Amino acid sequence: MTITHKNASVWYTVSGKGSAIVLLHGFLEDSSMWNDLVALLSKKNKVICIDLLGHGKTESLGYVHTMDDMANAVYAVLKHLKLRKYTFIGHSMGGYVALAFAKLHTKNIKGLCLLNSTYQADDEDRKLLRTRANKMIQSNFNNMVRMSFANLFSASSKEKHKQAFHAALQIALKTSLQGYMAGQEGMKLREDSSVFFANAPFKTCIVLGKKDTVIDIESTINFAKKHAIETFVFSEGHMSHIENKEQYLQQIMFFIEKIHHFVDTLE
Template structure:
């Protein structure tokens, strides 16, 4: 069921389906809650699944020109408070993983388990920060081409051919993101701190799901991160968009994680 609440004078859009253990799904950059359209029904057979549109994405409006991780987390907290959820599992894809880490850092006792899906607790390196600055300048005059190029580059050539229809549908959703939402989220990601301590210092269930061919996040760094933070690592065969490229395996991994 699609719902919304008011947060700082804007609407936060979310869906809430199923009954049982609460699972909060947080999408990534240039995505929205529709990215979970095959994951949420699978999980909601035995659980209550909440999918939330982040600030500046989907049906949720922007709040200024920088969406910090703290601000993203505050918006999520407002939804969870409205739903009176005290404890829950949380799964975050890419940017959604950064937000999930921030939420867990602010509310560790509320977390039953945290899954980073194609995401990391590491901060951006200097090269990535510079790329974000450059992208935020370019996007103001060339939004559609930049989004198309960056989105397609998330997939290997093999995946582009194998999942052409799914990629086109996801790209259509990405192009609905307002320019302000793009810039505000990109800046928030650029400024985010290292969050290794959230994984290393908490006893809730922890999982990193990494793509072996991820063009955005180094698989080798994910292996190192899992070791350093004492977090379980599960590996999928493809890239950054596991909900498209490895859907069935991902469904099985998430069902096992929330048991």
């Protein structure tokens, strides 16, 4: 299904009935990454998957998609569906968008899980890498996407999950040049959300991969301990939904059940 937001078509799916859970994919992904999770969650919940700006079947707005731009597109979908309370699960860039959304609409959030994602802003080295990537991608799209995508997996899981890796890579290669560049620029501009996430008035959790080269695992674990944020650390890399699929499904379901229980005790 689609809605029009600022003259761009935004794609979303709705599955099941019950409490609303919003799933936001990462950079170079689309909402199909959630298929296994949707099958489980939709038995007792209303699950909304949204293709973020410049990804999947959703069009781009320009050559910079800030996390607020993406959050506003997500809000347009949820408003169209007449939903007022929801839990977010965000993978990588989807986690950044979920945090931006939560800052704008804090009272609407029941829970937020950062899946292989972070509350931290880019450091200067990461910003420089994104700038370089946006220059290089214009002349060598396929090789750049293949290289950057391969780095998201641990070496062993790339072989172990070869079929799923190649399926995900094909989706990444379908991303438009504009979508790639706008996403990189937007992630580069995002603000640090450490204080907000630490003091969030809703349920929070973080899911990490021990071999993830994108996230600072040690500082994230220390941060989570300091602020009593529930954290799960899996054995592999940045793509837990593929590399540690069973554990990922189990822990997300556990997180959702805890939110339902928490909300029930308040009512």
